[in-house]
Amino acid sequence: GAVVSQHPSWVICKSGTxxxxxxxxxxxQATTMFWYRQFPKQSLMLMAxxxxxxxxxxxxxxxxxxFLINHASLTLSTLTVTSAHPEDSSFYICSARDLxxxxxxxxxxxxxxxxxxxxx
Amino acid sequence: AQSVTQLDSQVPVFExxxxxxxxxxxxxxxxxxxxxxQYPNQGLQLLLKYLSGSTLVKGINGFEAEFNKSQxxxxxxxxxxxxxxxxxxxxxxxxxxxxxxxxxxxxKVLA
Numbered sequence: 001g002a003v004v005s006q007h008p009s010w011v012i013c014k015s016g017t018x019x020x021x022x023x024x025x026x027x028x029q030a031t032t033m034f035w036y037r038q039f040p041k042q043s044l045m046l047m048a049x050x051x052x053x054x055x056x057x058x059x060x061x062x063x064x065x066x067f068l069i070n071h072a073s074l075t076l077s078t079l080t081v082t083s084a085h086p087e088d089s090s091f092y093i094c095s096a097r098d099l100x101x102x103x104x105x106x107x108x109x110x111x112x113x114x115x116x117x118x119x120x
Numbered sequence: 121a122q123s124v125t126q127l128d129s130q131v132p133v134f135e136x137x138x139x140x141x142x143x144x145x146x147x148x149x150x151x152x153x154x155x156x157x158q159y160p161n162q163g164l165q166l167l168l169k170y171l172s173g174s175t176l177v178k179g180i181n182g183f184e185a186e187f188n189k190s191q192x193x194x195x196x197x198x199x200x201x202x203x204x205x206x207x208x209x210x211x212x213x214x215x216x217x218x219x220x221x222x223x224x225x226x227x228k229v230l231a
Contacts, residue, residue, distance in 0.1 A: 043221045105171055107217045113163035
């Protein structure tokens with residue numbers, strides 16, 4: 001149980017275009033999902049926290065108009081990188097928090113496999 | 121606020137030798153501690169987690185970690201490594217709803 005998927009697993013786009021990444025909880029309902037960014041050979045940095053049906057909370061320094069997050073249902077959150085530029089190239093990982101009993105503790109997060117974004 | 125320090129950015133070790141990857145944390149509240157492994161171009165795989173109880177935690181792939189509250193450490197160990205253990209290892213702490221990750225340790229197992 002507690003499987004999180006991401007789609008696509010990798011994407012290449014041209015500079016100036018927008019890219020949407022999906023994060024799905026497959027076998028549980030996720031009231032909260034998290035989006036992380038990982039640059040090559042670096043750690044994961046939390047970008048934003050999204051709660052189903054409400055606006056996302058962005059970490060300091062993350063442009064909310066650049067990284068649009070929608071959490072429209074209990075199993076799906078999307079991250080849209082708008083007007084992508086080469087500096088947005090990164091590995092994006094989502095995670096989901098389950099409150100229905102799969103988790104070992106209240107705030108346990110389950111991580112997706114990541115999406116590699118390359119902007120040319 | 122919580123923070124995590126992984127002092128070793130790289131650890132080379134010969135195959136079948138033991139290894140210890142160090143993790144220290146700071147927090148003003150009780151925390152949960154985790155070790156994740158990440159293979160190239162893949163997501164995070166949970167190795168083990170400490171929530172409460174026994175300070176020695178056993179995980180997958182023969183890894184174990186010991187929680188030491190007085191030293192605020194959660195070091196990861198394996199008695200005999202394999203080539204396939206070559207990967208990036210991340211220590212993480214959660215005291216609130218957020219996870220804070222260390223900078224990672226690259227374990228390179230040499231033949």
